Amino acid sequence: MSRTLSCILSFVLTLSLGIYLLYNSGLIAWLGTASWYQGAFLLISLIAGLGIHFGSRAIKRNPSWERGNESLYILFLLLIWGTLALYSYLLENLMNYGLDNTNLETSLGLTLKGSIIGLIVSILIVWINYSWIAYSQYSKNTIQHLRNERNKEELQYKLLRSQLTPHFLFNSLNTASNLITTNPNQAESFIRKLAFNFNHLIKNGIQHLNSLEQELSIIENYMHLMKVRYGDKVIMEKRIKPEVIQHQLPALAIQLLVENALKHNVASQEQPLKITITADHDQVVVTNTITRKPEQIPSIGIGLPNLKARYKLYGKQEITIEQTPSCFYVYLPYVSHSNSSK
Structure with a gap:
């Protein structure tokens, strides 16, 4: 007035x-x-x-x-x-x-x-x-509230789209094709894991939150595929407190960080890429060593910005990123049910 x-x-x-x-x-x-x-x-x-x-x-x-x-x-x-x-x-x-x-x-x-x-x-x-x-x-x-819900759905769609890129599917099918001729037994296991992984992507990619236990299950299947491709060039360690496995995280958050580590580093037998997942009562920390950067980094612009945006929709928590000359750290706070409903 x-x-x-x-x-x-x-x-x-x-x-x-x-x-x-x-x-x-x-x-x-x-x-x-x-x-x-x-x-x-x-x-x-x-x-x-x-x-x-x-x-x-x-x-x-x-x-x-x-x-x-x-x-x-x-x-x-x-x-x-x-x-x-x-x-x-x-x-x-x-x-x-x-x-x-x-x-x-x-x-x-x-x-x-x-x-x-x-x-x-x-x-x-x-x-x-x-x-x-x-x-x-x-x-x-x-x-x-309606805007936040729409933004969540858009972010989930972008995340799912980024996980189902033709590049990832093409590499996975090529790997499966090579295994069929060289190691049929391993090929069968690889294809089953690939199907399981895609099933998780489709099922969990449209959800807002997963428990830490679900996230670890997804990353275990994903790393099985990557192990076939990279062998001993990639090493993963998990240090998880059993009492926190039901804590909530944005869906596919850990896999996104692992994919980033693989995408932005060149792994070799002389300089393997080591990824460590640590979970305590406050947060999950995903750490990877820094090796030589690839000459070309394929990207469709969805990654950490998507994860940061999703955290903002869940409340006041924010991810923290730190980098030293040898390691890259991402700290993921847990998301409570009360914040996820906002």
């Missing part, structure tokens, strides 16, 4: 109360013949209106107003009621003074009437303001 409109409405409120009180007391006709008192009546109505206007603006500038702070609404109620009661008192004294000069007996009771009506009007105004703020806050929260 603009300042001008707010000021006009405040003035109209006090003026309307004054006219009603005078009409109820049968003084409208008399006021029409007393020009000096007409100006005084308009002046105190304007002053009271300005008092409500500036007082309410000062209260509403408080950041807690939009959050429905009860004490501010009580103060707002007292401001309007007190101003209207004082206005009624001044109006009664003004009328008494004018009527005394005409030698008429007066017992108007404008203060009491104005206070009662002012209280009713104040409660109504505060109720309307509170209801409007509550509805606005509810609407904002609902819209934000």
Whole structure:
């Protein structure tokens, strides 16, 4: 609401109360013949209106107003009621003074009437303001929740799409084809693991969260495929506390970090790539050694940014990334069920 409109409405409120009180007391006709008192009546109505206007603006500038702070609404109620009661008192004294000069007996009771009506009007105004703020806050929260849910689905879709890239599928099928001719027994195991891995990708890629136990199962099957491809060039170690395996993580978070390690490092017999997964009560840490970088790094722009964005949707947790000359560390805090529902 603009300042001008707010000021006009405040003035109209006090003026309307004054006219009603005078009409109820049968003084409208008399006021029409007393020009000096007409100006005084308009002046105190304007002053009271300005008092409500500036007082309410000062209260509403408080950041807690939009959050429905009860004490501010009580103060707002007292401001309007007190101003209207004082206005009624001044109006009664003004009328008494004018009527005394005409030698008429007066017992108007404008203060009491104005206070009662002012209280009713104040409660109504505060109720309307509170209801409007509550509805606005509810609407904002609902819209934000829907946006977050849509963003989660989009991020999950991008993650799943990144895992099912033709490049990964092409390499896996080539590996399977070579194994069929050179080592049929291992080929059968590889194809079964490949099918299991894709099944997990499709099933878990559309979920928001997995338990650490599920994540480790996925990475175990994934690393079986990578072992066929890289052999002893890639070494994985897991240091997991058994009591934390049911803690929650964003789906496929660990596999994404392992894929990044394989993509950004060249593994060799002389300089193998070592990946370590450590899980304690606070977080999961995925560490990989840094070897020589490949000449070309295939990427579709989905990786750590996707994981960071998903963490933001789950609450205040953030992943932490550290790098030394020899190692790359990513710290993944657990996601609680309460945060995941936000």
